[in-house]
Amino acid sequence: MTDPLPTNGLLNQTDSLERQNEKLRIIVGKLMARVEQATNDHAQGFVHFESAIALQEEVQNRTRNLEEALDVLHATNAQLAAAQQEAENARRNLATAVETIQEGFAIFDAEGVLVMKNSRFSIMFRDVVDKIQRGTRFEDYLRTCAESSHIVRPGDMGVDEWVRQRLAVHETNSVNFTLELKDDCWMQVSEQRMADGGTIVLQTDITDHARLEREERAKMLDRQAKIVKTTLEHIEQGVLIFDPSQKLVEWNSAAIKILNIPRRLATAGTRLARFEQLFQSGRVFIGDCAPLAVYDWAASGPGRAVLRTEVEATNGFKYEVLGQEMTDGSFLISFHDITQLRQAYEDLHLVNETLEQRVIERTDELRAARDSAERANASKSRFVAAASHDLLQPVNAAKLFISSLEHTALDEKQSATVSRISQSFQSVETILSALLDISKLDSGKVALNISDFSLGQIFERLQTEFAGMAAAKGLDLQIVPTTVRVRSDPVYMRRILQNLVSNAIRYTETGRVLVGARRRPDGIDIQVIDTGIGIPPEEQDKVFKEFHRADTSHTAESAMGLGLAIVERACTMLEHGLDLQSTPGVGTRIRVSAPYAAQEELVPDLAEAEPCAHNSVRNALIMVVENDTRVREAMERMLEIWGAAPVIASSLDDAEAQIEALGLLPDVFLVDYHLDDDENGLDLIDSLRERHGPLLTILLTADRSIQLEREAHSRGVFIRHKPLDIEDLRELIGSLLAPKGSK
Structure with a gap:
């Protein structure tokens, strides 16, 4: 007996429905054949019957499954046919779309x-x-x-x-x-x-578009060509334009006129070579300006540098020629008429030469005027100095005589008159001294002695000099001591502060005058503060001018407004800051700014003697060397009033004769600087010292130059200026004659 046909291997789920149906039909046929054979075989009938019964059930199950599968197959085939129809429709639609x-x-x-x-x-x-x-x-x-x-x-x-x-x-x-x-x-x-x-x-x-664009471009180029042609015709320059192959493409009437171009050449496409003859020497242009260089430049080929030259035509016109190559190799030559410009340039050059000559002449005139002004200014300065000296001499003599009168027996009315005369001469002395100072400052020839010194020394002097003046007006003069050191000219710094303090006291009726120094990061501020009348804002820029007074109600005894003018000039010369702040009815603050000292060591101030009692002057033998008779007489009388023994001389020889006649040396020598026969007091003192050894000497002079003061101090000679401060001179002589350790 044969085994049933295996079905697991016959049916494959991946087979198509047609293939599965075909396999099922084969299986059914085989099964039916075996059933028929089993019926004929009686020996095995029962077994076959049972197998047939089992096989029949399986066939029925398979048949049902097959029918279901066929139903699914039919549905799937229907869907597949629909999908194929849709795909075909889509393909036709896509082809139609692509075709459109x-x-x-x-x-x-x-x-x-x-x-x-x-x-x-x-x-x-x-x-x-x-x-x-x-x-x-x-x-x-x-x-x-x-x-x-x-x-x-x-x-x-x-x-x-x-x-x-x-x-x-x-x-x-x-x-x-x-x-x-x-x-x-x-x-x-x-x-x-x-x-x-x-x-x-x-x-x-894009053929139509390209052709249309080309036509539009051609029209645009044609319009541009017309615009260029019109533009060329309306410019003054003559213009020739050649393409890269050196053929004429554009020109204007000005070029035809300038180059005298024949009409047969003035056509588009004419080659450059046919223009060569126009640039030959003597044809259109003179040969001196090398006109052929223009043609050579044009014919040189691509890579031409910019050409800029000038040519002169045979008719006298001058042209500036400009050659310019463009990026595509074409080039342009222009001719600009510069005849009038060159003529104007020549005329201008001629005018410039004339102007230069006039400027030279005017400069010479101005230089001569300047030299004349400088000579006049120098003459003025010399005159002021000489006049001041000449005026100070009689003023000095007058002060000496007045001082003598003050020590004589006078009634009350006479004493008042002498006092007023003394005050008047003091004002005259102040004005003359100020004029002399301003003259020296204006000359610009002042020699400065910039050094480091203690400001405290000048403050101490100010206290001594102005304490009496302040006390006479009932003012409180406060000068704050200081140890600060500054870098300046000590003489001019003293003069600046003297003028500021004097001015403050003069214009302060009640209250006080304060002098002090305030340290700043960049220097020292020296301040003079008063509680005086103050200065109105509109007057504050004028107070540093000559002969300007803040209060015209003051009399001539208040000087002539020269003090602040001297301060302003001196600060400018020393490069010191100067600032004024004032409120009418409240007071004034003036600040002078000076730099700190650059060195630590002290620089000694001008030599001065300590004041002492007047007793040292009594019975002293004092020689006066003075060439002015009136001054000699006044000095002699003043010394006699002091109780001293005066010895009067007019020259070195006279002084030597007096010393020889006395048989002893005077205690102190008072020597005038300006003597007769071009002698001066310093040389006379040197001569006396060479013969007699060290001497106590005081130089008396109206010359207030810094150079003279330095020279005197360098020789160990004290100096006092005329008109003399009588009490100051008496104090100095007394201090020189006082025993050591006394006051």
Whole structure:
């Protein structure tokens, strides 16, 4: 007995429904044949019957499954047919859509194989369009196009080279270029990569657009040419324009007139060589200006540098020639008439020469005027100095006589008169001294002695000098002691502060005058503060001018407003800051700014003796060397009043004779600086010291120069200025004669 047919291996779920049905029919036939055979075989009938019964049930189950599978198969086949119909419809719709595209359209898959195109794709390649079909590879498509007789390959480029370059372009992400075809046709080709790696190629016929654009460009160029032509005709310069092949393309009437160009040459396309004769020497231009250089420049070929030259025509006109090459190799030559400009330049040059001569003459005149002014100023300064000296001499004598009168027996009325006379002479002395100082400062020839010194020394002197003056007006004079050291000229610093303190006391009726120094990061501020009448704002810029007084109600005894003028000039000369702050009815603050000292060691101030009692002057033998008779008499009388024994001389020889007659040396020598026969007091003192050894000497002079003070101090000679301060001189002599350790 044979085994039942295995069914597991016969039915495969992956088989199609047709295949499974075919297998089931075979199985059923076999089973029926075996059943029939079993019926005939009585020996095995029962066994076969049982097998048939089991097999029948299985067949029935299989049949039911088969029927169900057939139902599914029929449904699936229906769906498949519907899907195939939809795909076919979609394919027809896509083909219709592609065909409706006005441009040539094609799709190449990722392998570069043409899968779809429309009828307009490559239609402009009429001789090879039939060779481009579905299945054509992209490279073969390019080669077919390159072999077309309608394509224009640049230059002598072969098919292989054109295909190679086109493939290189195809490899880029974005492709868009214009392809030239024969018969003045143009195609724009663009390519777009798809997500699956395929390529869409779009071909657009732009022939009409290109022709229209060319026509518009031609019209625009024509309009531009007309504008250029019109512009050229309306400019004064003569202009010639040549193309890169040296053919004339544009010109204007001015160029024809300037170059005297024959009408046969003034046509488009005339070659440059035909213009050479116009630049020959003597034809249009004179030979001295080398006109042929213009033609040589134009004929030199591309790469011309800018040409700029001048030529002169035979008719006398002068032209500036400018040659300029353009980027495309064309060039322009222009001729600009500069005849009037050159004439104006020559006229201007002539005028300049005349002006230069006039300037020289005027400069000489101004220089002469300046020299004259400087001489006049120097003469004025010398005159002021001489006049001041000459005036100070009689004033000095008058003061000496007045001092003598003050020590005589006078009634009350006479004493008052003498006092008023003394005050008047004091004012005259102040004015003359101020005029002399201003004259020296204005001359600009003051020699400064800039050094480091203690400001405290000057403050101590100010206290001594002005304490009495302040007390006489009932004012509180406060001079704050200081140890600060400054860098300046000690003499002029003292004069500045003397004038400021004197001015403050003069214009303060009640209250006080304060003098102090305040340290600043960049220097010292020396301040003089008063509680005086103050200065109105409109007057504050004027108080430093000569002969200006803040309060005109004061009498002439208040001087003539020269003190602050001296302060302003001295600060300017020393480069010290000067600032004024004032409120009417409240007071005034004047600040002088000076730099700190640059050195630590003390620089000794001008030598001065300490004041002492008057007793040392009594019975002293004092020699006076003075060439002015009135001053000698006044000095003699003053010394007698002091109780001293005066010895009077007029010269060195006279002084030596007096010493020899006395048989002893005087205790102190009072020597005038200006003596007769061009002698001076310092030389006289040196002569006396050479013969008699060290002497106590005081130089009396109206010369207030710093140089003289320094020279006197360098020789150990004290100096006092005329008109003399009688009490100051008496104190100095007393201090020189006082025993050591006494006061």
